[in-house]
Amino acid sequence: MADYFTETQIPKQKYYNSIPFPSVLSPNPKTAVPCSVSHLTEAIKTQKPFLDSLLHKTGTVIFRGFDVKTAEDFNAVVEAFGYEELSYMGGTAPRTNIVGRVFTANESPADQRIGFHHELAQELEPPSKLFFFCEVAPTSGGETPIVLSHIVYERIQQRYPEFVEKLEEQGLIYSVFLREEDDLSNIGGRSWKSVFSTVDKSEAEERATKLGIRLEWMEDGGAKRIMGPLPVIRYEKSRQRKIWFANIGGNGPFKKITFGDGKPLPADICDECMKIFEEECVAIPWQEGDILLIDNWAVLHARRATNSPRRVLASFCK
Incomplete structure (x- = not known):
């Protein structure tokens, strides 16, 4: 299976110090080896050191042109990497387990945009790696933009x-308002029952405490889920650099983000930060069968809105 992969250049890639972002791997036409799922998974196992090194160097790897069509195919690819699975307990995005380690990506309506974030940045144990798989590609829009954390931190x-210094000193407090029942019409629409997999408030509190989450019960039967203060500017040891590890663009009716002292974030600076994310991001249109492997400690991701059918699946690793 030597040289099964070939690195491909595609439109919209960026280059930082001559390193492509993201890197893209496709079947090597010189090997004449089929691009079936079984051959792909075998190549992943035998070339794991190369793939790990590439991910560490570039932060994101896209696998494009392989014969991956179903959730079962995607699960086999994820399993081939051998990364330990991470439970989605405590996460607020509406998701459904499809098969094995595979979940739907956020099930809120596709015409709703999702801002840049590290997956589960508001948790004590965020995943180290994320997989996304495009089962149905939108005809327009619906991209998953990605951006390098250290680049946006530096900018x-x-x-x-002074804003960054205050963030380093205080961190952020994330407050999310959970309904009593699921509401899939909005991005953070999971109920506390769904988030903590129980209908018992005492059991929900116990499970929340283990995750470092505080719950405050609301009169309408919902709950306020509070995390933090959590660090925003972190030092990523393996690459020896500071990174931006936060979501500051999510304030709204269901979510509130403040400094560690409870004071509000400056809206004008947050808006300018969002512009920096957009300037530095890469949003490559999905193709059916694409698999996106993201180092969650190096890259933030988002979701562009679309009015056409779109189905992207996900898997999280410790």
Whole structure:
């Protein structure tokens, strides 16, 4: 299975110090080896050191052109990497387990945009790696933009040093309002019952405490889920650099983000930070069969809105 993969250049890639972002792997036409799922999984197992090194160097790897068509195919690919699975207990995005380690991506309506974030940045144990798989590609829009965390940190720190210093000192408090029942019409629509897999409030509190979450019960039967203060600017040891590890663009009727002292974030600076994310991001249109492997400690991701059918599946690793 040597040289089964070939690195491909595609439109919209960026280059930082001559390193492509993201990197893209396709079947090597010179090997004449089929691009079936079984051959792909075998190649992943035999070339794991190369793939790990590439992911560490670039932060994101797209596998494009392989014969991956179903959730079962995707699960086999995820399993081939051998990464330990991470439970989605405590996460607020509406998701459904499809098969094995495979879940739907956020099930909120596809015409709703999702801002840049590290997956489960508001948890004590965020996943180290994420997989996304495109089962149905939208005809327009619906991309999953990605951006390098250290790049946006450097730009924001240079432009707003006092803001970044305060974030480093205080961290952020994330408050999410959970309904009593699921509401899939919005991005954070899971109920507390769904988030903690129980209908018993005492059991929900116990499970929340184990995850470092505080719950405050609301009069309407819902709950306020509070995490933090959590660090925003973190030092990523394996690459020896500071990274931006937060979501500051999510304030709204179901979510509130504040400094560690409870004071509100400056809206004007947050808006400018969002512009920096957009300037530095890469949003490659999905193709059916694409698999996106993201290092969650190096890259933030988002979701562009679309009005056409779109189905993307996900899997999380410790």
